[in-house]
Amino acid sequence: MQPAPPSRRARHWARRTHRVLGVSSLLFLVFISVSGIVLNHAEELGLSRSSAGTWILDIYDVPLPPAESAYQAGDVLFAISSGTLYANGEELSRVAGQLVGAVASTGSIVVASADQLFVTMGDGALLERFSPGRSSPMTKLGLDGERVIVATQDDYFEFDPENMSLSTSSAVDADAVTWSLPVSLNARQAEDIGMAALGLAINWERVLLDVHSGRILPSVGRYIADVTALCLLYMCVSGFVLWTRRR
Amino acid sequence: MPGRILKTAIFSLVAALLVSVTAIAAGEIGRYQTRAEFLMESFGTDEPSNAVIWFDGELRSAATSVMGHPPATLRMRYWYDDTKTAWIIDEIGKEQPITFGIVVENDKILALRVMNFRESRGWEIRYPFFTQQFSQIRLNESGSLNRRIDSISGATLSVNAATKSANLALILDEHTRRATSTAISSR
Numbered sequence: 320m321q322p323a324p325p326s327r328r329a330r331h332w333a334r335r336t337h338r339v340l341g342v343s344s345l346l347f348l349v350f351i352s353v354s355g356i357v358l359n360h361a362e363e364l365g366l367s368r369s370s371a372g373t374w375i376l377d378i379y380d381v382p383l384p385p386a387e388s389a390y391q392a393g394d395v396l397f398a399i400s401s402g403t404l405y406a407n408g409e410e411l412s413r414v415a416g417q418l419v420g421a422v423a424s425t426g427s428i429v430v431a432s433a434d435q436l437f438v439t440m441g442d443g444a445l446l447e448r449f450s451p452g453r454s455s456p457m458t459k460l461g462l463d464g465e466r467v468i469v470a471t472q473d474d475y476f477e478f479d480p481e482n483m484s485l486s487t488s489s490a491v492d493a494d495a496v497t498w499s500l501p502v503s504l505n506a507r508q509a510e511d512i513g514m515a516a517l518g519l520a521i522n523w524e525r526v527l528l529d530v531h532s533g534r535i536l537p538s539v540g541r542y543i544a545d546v547t548a549l550c551l552l553y554m555c556v557s558g559f560v561l562w563t564r565r566r
Numbered sequence: 567m568p569g570r571i572l573k574t575a576i577f578s579l580v581a582a583l584l585v586s587v588t589a590i591a592a593g594e595i596g597r598y599q600t601r602a603e604f605l606m607e608s609f610g611t612d613e614p615s616n617a618v619i620w621f622d623g624e625l626r627s628a629a630t631s632v633m634g635h636p637p638a639t640l641r642m643r644y645w646y647d648d649t650k651t652a653w654i655i656d657e658i659g660k661e662q663p664i665t666f667g668i669v670v671e672n673d674k675i676l677a678l679r680v681m682n683f684r685e686s687r688g689w690e691i692r693y694p695f696f697t698q699q700f701s702q703i704r705l706n707e708s709g710s711l712n713r714r715i716d717s718i719s720g721a722t723l724s725v726n727a728a729t730k731s732a733n734l735a736l737i738l739d740e741h742t743r744r745a746t747s748t749a750i751s752s753r
Contacts, residue, residue: 362723365634402661412638413663415684445639447618448656450665450682452600482616483643 330564337557340550347547354531361524370518371526378535379521383513390421391502392428395443397421398504400516404432406443408511410519420460420499422467427480429467431460436469438480449483451476461498468496598692599681601654604667605645608652608677614645617742625741628709632733633657642738650676651742653735657727659685664727668735673743674704678732688724696725705736 361367386405389398395406399418404411416433427446430437433456438446451457459470467478468491477488504512529535533544602612621629621637630636638656645652650671656663662684669676678700680692690696699715706712711733717725 362726368635413658413661415662440640446641447639447643450597450601450656452597452602452682 330561333557334561337554337561340554344547344550344554348551351531354527358524358527358531361527366524366527367522369523371521371523375526376514376517376521379517381517383510384516384520386504386509386512388418389502389504389508389512390418390430390499392421392430392499393423393441395421395428395439395441396502396504396508397430397443398508398512399432400512401520403516403519404430404437405512405515406439406445408508408515409443410515411439411443411445412437412448416456418501419457422460422462422499424462424467424480425465429460429478429480431457431469433457436478436483436485438483447483449485451485459498461496463491463496470498597682599667599679601667601681604654604679604681605652607679608650608667608669609645609647614647614652616643616645618643619738619742625738628737628741629734632709632737633730644738644742646742651739653738654681655731655734657731659688659724659727661685664691664724666728666731666735668700668732670735670739673736673740674702675700675732675736677701678728680728683724685724688718688721690718690721691724691728696728700728700732703732703736705733705740709733709737711736 357364357366384401386398386400389396391397396408397411397418398405399414402413402415404414404418412435414432414435419431419433421428421430423441426441428439428441428443430439434450436449436451436457438448440446455471455473457469457471461468461470466488467480468488469476469478469485470493475488475491475493476485477491478485526535529540533540533542536543599607605614606612608614618641619625620641621639626637642653642655650669653668653670655666655668657666658664663682664680664685665682667677667679667681669678678697680697683689683692696718699713704712711729715725715729
């Protein structure tokens, strides 16, 4: 029997590899296509606002973000981590700057950051927030009897949580005010807040993007994606060559 | 000749880059209007009557549907006189809340202001060429804005935040007026 001519052997080999690679990359192609379509509509689907959950954080193996400042008022621990305010580990609001205090005041709790005031229920549920818009940032929050006092670098103000208003208060004896003081978190509290902050940072859009690009597997993921992309390139070329030969 | 063209092209590119970098470095992040200034502009006084509206039941569902997430607070304060209501709404653009001041009169938006912008991109929405698009806009039968808002390239998320806030303000205004008329008719 005569051996097949080299060009025929090459064509046979190309057809065979094209078929094998085509079938074996089928699942991958479907996944890439679907994940690409979903990523394209991530905003409408709210993926960037949806935390990926703690189980997936283990895969990322990144250090927990620290709580940058924390204050206790009543039974609620308020802390800021990565620009988000938490009450007992539950996300309350995005916030710019650091916390400056938290005080319990007649059925509610007042929390202050450098440029915002928050009023919560006794259990930490957020009632209202208020940006006073003063040029000088708030530096301290305290109680003078029933009155909630806010200090800036230049002045003292009285905050009315009922009307969410801030008025200049001339009759403030700074020494008579019980200023809210920061607290240190124990290991468990720090871990709870760190996990919550990491959960917000690593949302479903991020996870899907990392899976789509192969970065979810830190050492080999990129190379798997590279090899698959090369296979697809090969299929494009071999498919085109086989098609032109047939014509 | 080609050398001159190349030089001009490089010069233009460098100039454009410098202008862009300066605009970013100048930080369009900022506080453009305080609450008192917004209320003074809207009502002629910085202490108009105010009340709160609670996000419960049907209103919470409507707000969630418009914003794409549940309201961050349990209640919202608003200011009013005989014809107008004013709302201060915080909505996240990409990562940080943008504070909008929105005035509603006769079921239509009278003015929308960007009071505080904390994002690093998308600050163009504070300019009148964008905010004027909301003037006289109202709700259609399905509870959405009755006119399309033109987006700004590179500021899509900020534009979305403004559009959703305007929609929410109109829904809240409608709710308060309906509640007021129900209270009056039941007396």
